[in-house]
Amino acid sequence: MRGYLSSTYLVALGSNRRHHRYGPPANVVRAAMEELAVLGTVTARSAIRATPPMGPSRRWFANAAVVIESQLDPEAMLAGLQHVEHEFGRRKWRRWGDRVLDLDLILWSGGSFASKALIIPHAGLPGRDFVLRPAREIAGGWKDPASGLSLAHLAARLTKKKGQPR
Known part of the structure; x- marks a missing residue:
């Protein structure tokens, strides 16, 4: 819904497939950071990091995060993120499979949010170093x-060393 009070969103970006126009995954993430400006004002960008695959994928990922100020409500922001993914060639196949672009809405300035299509904070947030490092x-x-x-x-x-058993 447009006209919503301004909100701030934390969005995680990931890619582990080449794009015919942008090239390798890091370039896909860089281009997506630019494209996210259609949803609001990108006020912060993390560095892009190479991270090992999760799940059945064998290809390494390029991961990053951005902060976006927007007039969109959370569900409209999700729809916008899904549209950007689609424009980059993302197709829904299997969970954790290879993808040209993955955009996840991690947090927003309004706290918790739950609907049929969206839950904020993102459920995987506490255990995903590839999201937490750029977000931090x-x-x-x-x-x-x-x-x-x-x-x-x-x-x-996540990075704390575990103590030795006694």
């Missing part, structure tokens, strides 16, 4: 409304 870079103080922990704290939990 640009929005480390943002808090996960489910746990109350900052993105920096969640990222630290």
Whole structure:
């Protein structure tokens, strides 16, 4: 719905397939960061990182995150993200499969949100280093409304060395 009060969104980007126009995954993510301006104002961008595959995929990913200020409500933002994915050639196949572009709505300034199509915060947020590292870079103080922990704290939990058993 347009005309919604301005909100801030944290969006994770990922790619592990070449694009016929943009080339390798890192270039796909870079181009997608530019394209996201159609949904609002991109106010922060993380570095793009190479990350190992998750699930059945064998190809490494390029991952990043952006912060977007927008007048779109969460469901309209999701629809916009899905449209951008489609424009980049994303087709829904199997879960965790190879993809040209994956855009996930991770957090928003309104806290928690739930509808039939969307749940914020993203369910995988606390356990995904490939999301938390770039997100922490640009929005480390943002808090996960489910746990109350900052993105920096969640990222630290993933990288903390486990103690030796006694």
